[in-house]
Amino acid sequence: MTVAPILRVENFSKSFVLHEQGKVIPSSSGVNLKVYPGRLTALIGPTGAGKSTVLNGIYRTYLATGGRILYQSGAGEEIDLAQADDHQILALRKTEIGFVTQFLHFLPRQKTEDVVAQPLYQQGVDRHEARERARQTLSALNLPKRLWSISPATFSGGEKQRVNLARGLTAKPRLLLLDEPTASLDPATTQRVVEQIDKLKKENVAMLAIFHQMHLVEQLADEVVELIPPPAENGNGETS
Amino acid sequence: MKEGMKKILELDSFSKVYGRGCLRCFEETGPEQTNICPCCRSVVAAHDVSFSLYQGEILGIMGESGSGKSTVVKCLYSDGQPTAGVATFYDNGQHHSLFDLNKAQQRQLRNQRFGMVYQNPNLGLNFDISAGGNIAERLLMSGDNNYGRIRQRARDLLRRTEVLPERMDEKPKNFSGGMQQRVQIAKALATDPPLLFLDEVTTGLDLSVQAAILDLILEIQHELQTAMIVVTHDLGVIRLLADRTLVMKYGRVIEAGLTDQILEDPQHAYTQRLVASAL
Numbered sequence A: 001m002t003v004a005p006i007l008r009v010e011n012f013s014k015s016f017v018l019h020e021q022g023k024v025i026p027s028s029s030g031v032n033l034k035v036y037p038g039r040l041t042a043l044i045g046p047t048g049a050g051k052s053t054v055l056n057g058i059y060r061t062y063l064a065t066g067g068r069i070l071y072q073s074g075a076g077e078e079i080d081l082a083q084a085d086d087h088q089i090l091a092l093r094k095t096e097i098g099f100v101t102q103f104l105h106f107l108p109r110q111k112t113e114d115v116v117a118q119p120l121y122q123q124g125v126d127r128h129e130a131r132e133r134a135r136q137t138l139s140a141l142n143l144p145k146r147l148w149s150i151s152p153a154t155f156s157g158g159e160k161q162r163v164n165l166a167r168g169l170t171a172k173p174r175l176l177l178l179d180e181p182t183a184s185l186d187p188a189t190t191q192r193v194v195e196q197i198d199k200l201k202k203e204n205v206a207m208l209a210i211f212h213q214m215h216l217v218e219q220l221a222d223e224v225v226e227l228i229p230p231p232a233e234n235g236n237g238e239t240s
Numbered sequence B: 001m002k003e004g005m006k007k008i009l010e011l012d013s014f015s016k017v018y019g020r021g022c023l024r025c026f027e028e029t030g031p032e033q034t035n036i037c038p039c040c041r042s043v044v045a046a047h048d049v050s051f052s053l054y055q056g057e058i059l060g061i062m063g064e065s066g067s068g069k070s071t072v073v074k075c076l077y078s079d080g081q082p083t084a085g086v087a088t089f090y091d092n093g094q095h096h097s098l099f100d101l102n103k104a105q106q107r108q109l110r111n112q113r114f115g116m117v118y119q120n121p122n123l124g125l126n127f128d129i130s131a132g133g134n135i136a137e138r139l140l141m142s143g144d145n146n147y148g149r150i151r152q153r154a155r156d157l158l159r160r161t162e163v164l165p166e167r168m169d170e171k172p173k174n175f176s177g178g179m180q181q182r183v184q185i186a187k188a189l190a191t192d193p194p195l196l197f198l199d200e201v202t203t204g205l206d207l208s209v210q211a212a213i214l215d216l217i218l219e220i221q222h223e224l225q226t227a228m229i230v231v232t233h234d235l236g237v238i239r240l241l242a243d244r245t246l247v248m249k250y251g252r253v254i255e256a257g258l259t260d261q262i263l264e265d266p267q268h269a270y271t272q273r274l275v276a277s278a279l
Helices: A051-059 A086-095 A112-123 A127-140 A157-171 A187-202 A214-220 B069-076 B103-112 B131-141 B147-160 B177-189 B207-224 B235-241 B259-264 B269-278
Strands: A007-018 A023-035 A040-044 A066-072 A078-080 A097-100 A175-179 A206-210 A223-226 B007-018 B043-054 B058-062 B084-091 B094-097 B114-117 B195-199 B227-232 B244-249 B252-258
Touching (some): A007 A051, A023 A040, A023 A051, A023 A206, A023 A223, A040 A051, A051 A097, A051 A206, A086 A112, A086 B252, A097 A157, A112 A157, A127 A187, A157 A187, A187 A206, B007 B069, B043 B227, B043 B252, B058 B069, B069 B195, B069 B227, B131 B147, B131 B177, B147 B177, B227 B235, B235 B269, B244 B259, B252 B259, B259 B269
Parallel strands (some): A175 A206, B058 B227, B058 B244, B114 B195, B195 B227
Antiparallel strands (some): A007 A023, A007 A066, A066 A078, B007 B043, B007 B084, B084 B094, B244 B252
16 A cells, blocks of 8 residues: 555553542553554454443543554644643644544534534634535435434434434544444435445545444454453552 | 734733732642642632633633633733733734733723623623713723714714614613623723723623623624633533633643544543533
């Protein structure tokens, strides 16, 4: 392959230190992976292997315990996301790195189409255009039109997930992290998501994703990284 | 740094001691001890607090009563005198050293470039003049004296903060707590300040009113790109509003980071306890 990776995770590890219980819980250790523009890297492994931990570590929701997370920014800099300044991370989240988690966070009174267009508003895209792009994605993901102008507060799990996905996909970041984006979707809608992911690949978006269904991994992944649960810390996991 | 990442405020090594203070105040107090110096009984309300704030950013300062969170904001807003530290406010190519201003300069910044919303509306509003009059007062102090323009601006602001414009000539003492808070926010925003301080603005309001006020604050932030410092003991407020968060205990910053990181992966024992007890 001649394309350079946009993200290189080198020897990433994460342990949670629980002061109150006096325990250290290892969640990931020795993780290495690369993500390329226009390609999708899938993380696989059993529950407890630390798949979500790796995504949270890259997005900096978790602080890495060890290792490097080297990101090639749009401006051509190499940034270690594990070490970068908070303001730099906020700026990257706004414009370059997206994360579709399993939970949808939104302002209580915001309309669905505005929730989806929000990242574009933040990037300074014209409101009219942003809303138009949001509608296109919502329509592509089969979310009924009558829901677009109301708040997602009362939506079902599958509807919320589509809103969340639509937001991540519409923003079209340089690097998109996806944590089980199809977990509560029916097969027909899952197929729509597959089409959208293929479209993003053509638009050169780099993706790192966790899927529950192996057929999606086979269908979508260009690279597959298998994680195994980390060994327990020395002894019984107690802090010294 | 990206364009639009303009620094608006820098606070460096801020301290505030109530009492005469002694040489051992800072080493004898802290997050693992207390904020009262055992040698001289002075209260170390805040020590060694540093942060920077960018345009359009919301910084949360979280901590329990007595943690020093309000002290920081008070001194930045010239409601109190710091014991030590440097605060620089960057504004339209100029910079102001906030702790070295004379009274007139303090007043000018407070009237025109800062907004403050207190927990107690009594502190931010004059209860004896009308809601519209409160807003007019601020506009007059910032140098506008066109009656028609001031009245129109007051009406627009009250509409924006969802106070019925037909009540603009009523005194805020007749209003509900939630409405008083809205008038306070309207008044704070009157001069389009680039920096807004919010001190426990939703504490004591019922939940539906809290949600509506927080919503309003975020909408305004998105619209006007106002930088804000939000002081609260409420994790829910932090989660909803703040991009970054400082956690304070006994006058010290014990943890600082991105808000989602502070809430999902807290590092300090105290923050872990706070987050665990809120869920």
